[in-house]
Amino acid sequence: MRRPIRELAVATPFVLSKAAVFGLFIAVPFVYTFVLTFQRGSILSGLRFTGLDNYRTIFADTLFRDSLRNTLLFMSISTPVTLIVAGSVGLLLASKLRGMVIHRTLIYLPSLLSVVATGLIWKVLIDPEQGPLHLLMRRVFGLEIPWLTDGTTAIVFLALITAWSGCGFYGLVFMAGFNSIPGDLLEAARIDGASTWQVLTRIKLPLIQPVIQVVLALVTINAVQVFDLVFIMTNGGPGTATYTAMWYVYQNAFNGGSVAYAATMSVILLGITAIISAAFLGRRAAVDQ
């Protein structure tokens, strides 16, 4: 009887500290965000309950609609590009080519850069007067690309940069997936006369489906939450062309004067992210069965 009490005495501080940290940094802000969505005003001057007003306003908010559309465009580019490039990188890294350790390091390097550094590097590369990439495009291909001055081009460009910076990390995830495939399966396929393409599409890809789904879920959720690259590279411009949902949330919270409205948008985004996650998890469960 004394032993459980002693164990309880030892365990309690651990549980309490964990509960305190969880409560303080996750549960309280989470619940408070929901409460905020039913209020108006500002934290400093006072908030008052206004029922569902914020939700009603959001559904009539054209800029929120535009920012969701921009986010969708961003997602529709960054997700497949990241998947394809990272998958190819993973395949390459899983191969037994010479110098693969060096290749792995080099390919992983962009993932080590902070988003701020990534944004600044690309801004230098595309500078219209001195940027090496811009000058290359102009002098070699005769292309004057409006990298950040045309709305659609800017979104596409941001999506490609995101894919570039993520392909190292996701490439390693894919590599782990490919390496986990039993060698005898691949050996048997080759003995049966399967081509490299057939081995890839009929054996490797089906066997790493769980990995693909995890990467797909992560990339999609990250796309819904894209903010930092917009902050560094376009500030939502030109005009409002690169307003993404999270950028709009930030603008409302810190530049637009309404934390409550920003919280409401965050809840809507949380709902979207939850639906995406549930779709992936549901599909995963179906496959498992």
Added chain:
Amino acid sequence: MTGMARAAGSIDRRKFLKLTAGVGSALLLSSCGDDGERAGSGQPVYWTQPNAGQKEMQAFLTEIEKGFAADNPGMTAKTLLVPWEDSLTKYTAAFSAGNPPDVTYQIIPWMNKWRDSGVLADFRDIAPKEDIDKLLENVNPSLLKVAQGAGGELRAIPYVTDSGHNLTVNLNVWEKAGKPPFPTTYAEMIDFAKAMTVDAKGRRLGEAGFDKSKVDHYGMTWPTAPAIQENYVWHYFWSFGTEYISEDGRDIGFDNEAGRGALENMKEMVDSGAATPPGLYTDESKWANAMVSGRSGMQWTHALSADQAKAFPAARLKLLEPPNGPGGDQFMVGGCGYIAVAAKSKNREAAYKLAKHILSPGPKERYTRLILGLPINGSAGAFYTELPDPRMNEFMNEASKMTRFQRIPPALKYQPNEYLIGKINDYVTGRQSLDDMIRDARNQIKQMAAAAG
């Protein structure tokens, strides 16, 4: 095995866990305590932003700390330079958490946010009347109004005014372009800019053979960067005879003949081919040098800095009066920095002493000169005589004559400026028609106003 793991192994797992739990609990409890050291010591803290070079600002703040200690024996102050991009976030977090810096540097948009929120102390409660009267002597009433609450509370003291963004011409470019007459109206600005736009072979915009892909210098700098445009876009609305937000602050104010006229003028400038293309630079800081470097002939620009004077030793500049609108109105955005004391300062007396030291004539003049500002209480004669480059003295003293045109943007509970400039850019760059842009902007401003309560 690491050293830490070896040590854990040698003392018995249960003891190690108990020890860890004890230390963890102690740390947790201590982190929940009051910010006792700072509150107890009474050391006032001042947060400000880098309005000059980092090194110079840091040196100035060290002087403030030393000066405060000399003026107040037995007391010390602490200063912190907060980057501009983080400032509003940090201020919001600090004020919301109830643990704000005692004294803060404030700008107009932030004053609009805090003024009636109760986070700033009323100077009438913490300072003697004679001190206040002296500090407010000759202060432009429009700048003072920003610091006054709805009930007449004095939430901050105007500290330094700004030269604003003056319409400035690069005389070298002007001479190369054949000295076209300087514009006196917004309509003339477009013709002037066209006359100043010259290609690499010396052909003017509109002349036969003009090569728009090889423009040597443009007539007008037109960055599509809200952070820069925020300093001058409102000149257009005001000079054309309207405000960009309605009087009650709940709608746009430019859906009228004057507002549409101002917007059409901006678009005409952008469409004329005489304005710099939006993608000329990806780096916002480069836009500041567009005119002084000779890449364009005219720009709404801040004062010539020492770095600019050094980088462009041959540049000769001329400030123009703000152009007249159709009704002859001339306006420009006024700027002002304020010193405020937090209502929840742990030691208001020490906080006021620090604010008083910052606002005393010596440090105030030193700061004004350091940041190339203009004296808030006016100046008899030329304020600037010893800047590192005579062109800087000339620019600043000329700019001081333009402060009579200064006007302060409307005080609102929300901050629509960045959004509105984004929408204006949507229109002037052709992404939206004027009517569509106005419709969207109206809906959004109504929503922002409603959400702000």
